[in-house]
Amino acid sequence: MVHFKKNIIFVLTIVLLAISGCSNDHSDSNNQQENPTTNPALEENENTEKETLEEVKELIVPDQELEKKSEGRDVELLQKALIRIGYPITVNGIYDEATTWAITDFQLQHDELPALGVFNKETKSVLEKYIENEESIQAGKALPPVDEPVFTNEGKHILGNPYDQLAIINKENTLPSDYEPDDLVVPDVRFPFTEDLPKKKMRKVAADALEKLFAAADKDGIKLYAQSGYRSYETQETLFANYVQRDGEEAANKYSARPGESEHQSGLTMDVTSEAVNYELTVEFGETKEGKWLQEHAADYGFIIRYPKGKEEITKYQYEPWHIRYVGKKAAKAIMENNITLEEYFSQEQ
Ligand SMILES: [Zn+2]
CATH class of the missing domain: 3.30.1380.10 (Muramoyl-pentapeptide Carboxypeptidase; domain 2)
Structure with missing residues (x-):
């Protein structure tokens, strides 16, 4: 629901900007100088909304079950979601050791999730709640990361x-x-x-x-x-x-x-x-x-x-x-x- 609202606000902002942009086209240079503070403010607003939309887009938690050796867009989405809640991993589209570690640590911090390192439906639903509520996690609390073998x-x-x-x-x-x-x-x-x-x-x-x-x-x-x-x-x-x-x-x-x-x-x-x-x-x-x-x-x-x-x-x-x-x-x-x-x-x- 929150995402829908943000989308609507964004669309409205674009419409408003389009209208104001049109009126600017027809106005003379004096008119533009009369409102020196309005346009930058609107632009700033536009940028913020764009970023918000971008973020929302990126934070879709994938539906697909994923595991070590999985690759592609879904893995990227998962990695972005994990980064968003606090895991210091890299977005590379490969379900690597670091991704497996993050998923396992996340599962270990939720008793209802078996700790297996695979991204399944149960893990997806808990992860989604974190994203929706803008919660973050203490990464490595249950499974400390290993920097050196x-x-x-x-x-x-x-x-x-x-x-x-x-x-x-x-x-x-x-x-x-x-x-x-x-x-x-x-x-x-x-x-x-x-x-x-x-x-x-x-x-x-x-x-x-x-x-x-x-x-x-x-x-x-x-x-x-x-x-x-x-x-x-x-x-x-x-x-x-x-x-x-x-x-x-x-x-x-x-x-x-x-x-x-x-x-x-x-x-x-x-x-x-x-x-x-x-x-x-x-x-x-x-x-x-x-x-x-x-x-x-x-x-x-x-x-x-x-x-x-x-x-x-x-x-x-x-x-x-x-x-x-x-x-x-x-x-x-x-x-x-x-x-x-x-x-x-x-x-x-x-
Ligand atoms: Zn045996």
């Missing part, structure tokens, strides 16, 4: 935004040791055990998607089992130490992750298995009808097979047909249809 003692990059739904977590990019998602829930799916263990959990967005995935499998007569989801930094530390003791460090590093390097800590991952492989996490799962169904349908629910066959050089992991990672439908489809990895998705041109 931070590294572990071993030289691994520590992710500045562990909440990011599209974060690349691997042997070079690690989660902070103190990162624990605050929206972990137990998905309502089939497990091969009954104990109430933390590894049943996933972040809400991934748990919801997993429920849909399992329900669709059931419909097709495919019985999937969820074996292992969330794992804390400390649990991973113990697990890796045990594997090293059993198989040696080099071997352990091929099938397991050092603490911080495991996607399981993100809460966006679940290891899936079936009765045919005795609920184990084994390469043979990929050959079962359950494994094949998972390969074919995971992307429809926003999941990818994170460590595909033949991509060991890129992922640094052996083929794991059981390990699915939630990235959202858009990225999942692009990754699975093109038979690429999350790493390649972000290193390739659109």
Whole structure:
């Protein structure tokens, strides 16, 4: 409503200016000198209104769902809106790390918004209220910006935004040791055990998607089992130490992750298995009808097979047909249809 009023005022001003401009054309030089203060005042008024209109135009919050790797006019609009409420980012039309940071920080400051770093309808409606009410935010209050990359003692990059739904977590990019998602829930799916263990959990967005995935499998007569989801930094530390003791460090590093390097800590991952492989996490799962169904349908629910066959050089992991990672439908489809990895998705041109 406010915007409409501003538009009307602007249109009226233009009409008035046009009328006064016309009368000026017909008036003589004396007449113009008689009103030396009127014209500059009107011009000033005109400029102010123009700027206001320009601002209003620029501050339309886009409708489109946007995420890392999105580009174009909608991303520009979003960036302008974020700048307007106080985020010190650049308008470049690319949904980059800085934009992801701003969106994540904004989401973290609103309990009703899951912090995922993607621009969705829920985030749009809250952001719109800020713009309408001309409110601003304390940028970085929930997620401090990272100006310089931070590294572990071993030289691994520590992710500045562990909440990011599209974060690349691997042997070079690690989660902070103190990162624990605050929206972990137990998905309502089939497990091969009954104990109430933390590894049943996933972040809400991934748990919801997993429920849909399992329900669709059931419909097709495919019985999937969820074996292992969330794992804390400390649990991973113990697990890796045990594997090293059993198989040696080099071997352990091929099938397991050092603490911080495991996607399981993100809460966006679940290891899936079936009765045919005795609920184990084994390469043979990929050959079962359950494994094949998972390969074919995971992307429809926003999941990818994170460590595909033949991509060991890129992922640094052996083929794991059981390990699915939630990235959202858009990225999942692009990754699975093109038979690429999350790493390649972000290193390739659109
Ligand atoms: Zn796994």
